[in-house]
Amino acid sequence: MNLLVVGGGGREHAIIKKLKENPQAETIYALPGNGGISADAVCVPEIGAKDVEQIVRFAKSHAIDFAVVAPDDPLALGCVDRLHEAGIPCFGPEAKAARIEASKVFSKNLMKKYGIPTARYEVFDDPAKALAYLKTASFPIVVKADGLALGKGVLIPQNLQEAEAAVKSIMEDKAFGDSGNEIVIEEFLTGPEVSVLAFTDGTAIAPMVSSMDHKRAGDGDTGLNTGGMGTVAPNPCYTPEAAAECMEKIFLPTLAAMRAEGCPFKGCLYFGLMMTPDGPKVIEYNCRFGDPETQVVLPLLKTDLLTVMQAVENETLG
Structure with a gap:
C-alpha cells in the first residue's frame, strides 16, 4: 500500500513509525515531512500541510491507497473532505466535525447544550463588552481565542489588568489573526490535567493510554501557555x-452530541480534561492526535495502527 501522511512534526514522525510496522505499508510519503522523518518516509517538502489542492493532486498522481491528515489546520480547511471527494480513503474528521477544535465557541456551546461537564463561560465578539464583563469576574480567569492558534491561544490572567491586556491583545491587536474575532472567557478550573486521545468512527470509541503534557512555561507553571513542552504516559492521576x-x-x-448536530466525528478525538474536586471536566477538545502526547502514546499502542485507522474510516471500529 502507498500511504500519505500530511504534516511535518514529531507527531507525524510518531504516526509514520507506527504505520511502518504494518507489512502492507510499502511507500509512505510525508507532506511536507522533516529531516528526521526522511529516515522513515519519502518527504515532499515543497507541498505544505495547508496546501489542500496540491495534497489532493499528489495523492491522485501517486496512487495513494490511504491518507492520514494529522495537523489541525488542514483538517479545518477540509483536506479530508477533498481527499474523500477524490476517492481516497482517509483518517481524520471532515471540516464540519473539525469545528470541535477549530471553534472554541462551537465546542463550548455544544457542551452546554448537551450537558457535558465543562467550565462556566461567556462568549464575546465585542471587546468593549468583554472588558466590561471582566470588571465583574473573579481571578485567575481563562481567556481563549475562538479559532486555531497553534496551541497558544489560551491566556490565564491573574488579575484584572492582565485580563484586559489579554482581551486587547487577542481582539484588538489580533495576536492570533482572525482566530481572535470572538473569544471565550471562562472560569479557572483546578486539579490535575489529563489528556486522552481516542479512536472513534463516530459511534464506537477506543481510548488510547492517558497522558499528561506540560503546558505552562517557567518554574512553578508561572508563564504563558505553550503548545506543550513534554509529556508522560500513562497519566498517574487517571485511575480506572x-x-x-x-x-x-x-x-x-460528546460522540452522541456530534451525531445529533449532523457532524459525526471520525478520527482521533483528543479530550483535554481537568480532574476537578467536582469530577472530570472538559478543558478543550482537539480534532486530531495531540502534539506532544502522540510521541509517548503511540509507541505504547499494541494494535496495528493502520488496521485501527482503516476500521475508523470504514466505521467498523466496534
Whole structure:
C-alpha cells in the first residue's frame, strides 16, 4: 500500500513509525515531512500541510491507497473532505466535525447544550463588552481565542489588568489573526490535567493510554501557555474509576452530541480534561492526535495502527 501522511512534526514522525510496522505499508510519503522523518518516509517538502489542492493532486498522481491528515489546520480547511471527494480513503474528521477544535465557541456551546461537564463561560465578539464583563469576574480567569492558534491561544490572567491586556491583545491587536474575532472567557478550573486521545468512527470509541503534557512555561507553571513542552504516559492521576466516569459523562455524550448536530466525528478525538474536586471536566477538545502526547502514546499502542485507522474510516471500529 502507498500511504500519505500530511504534516511535518514529531507527531507525524510518531504516526509514520507506527504505520511502518504494518507489512502492507510499502511507500509512505510525508507532506511536507522533516529531516528526521526522511529516515522513515519519502518527504515532499515543497507541498505544505495547508496546501489542500496540491495534497489532493499528489495523492491522485501517486496512487495513494490511504491518507492520514494529522495537523489541525488542514483538517479545518477540509483536506479530508477533498481527499474523500477524490476517492481516497482517509483518517481524520471532515471540516464540519473539525469545528470541535477549530471553534472554541462551537465546542463550548455544544457542551452546554448537551450537558457535558465543562467550565462556566461567556462568549464575546465585542471587546468593549468583554472588558466590561471582566470588571465583574473573579481571578485567575481563562481567556481563549475562538479559532486555531497553534496551541497558544489560551491566556490565564491573574488579575484584572492582565485580563484586559489579554482581551486587547487577542481582539484588538489580533495576536492570533482572525482566530481572535470572538473569544471565550471562562472560569479557572483546578486539579490535575489529563489528556486522552481516542479512536472513534463516530459511534464506537477506543481510548488510547492517558497522558499528561506540560503546558505552562517557567518554574512553578508561572508563564504563558505553550503548545506543550513534554509529556508522560500513562497519566498517574487517571485511575480506572476516573476513566469509567469520563466514558459515561464525557466521551460517549460528546460522540452522541456530534451525531445529533449532523457532524459525526471520525478520527482521533483528543479530550483535554481537568480532574476537578467536582469530577472530570472538559478543558478543550482537539480534532486530531495531540502534539506532544502522540510521541509517548503511540509507541505504547499494541494494535496495528493502520488496521485501527482503516476500521475508523470504514466505521467498523466496534
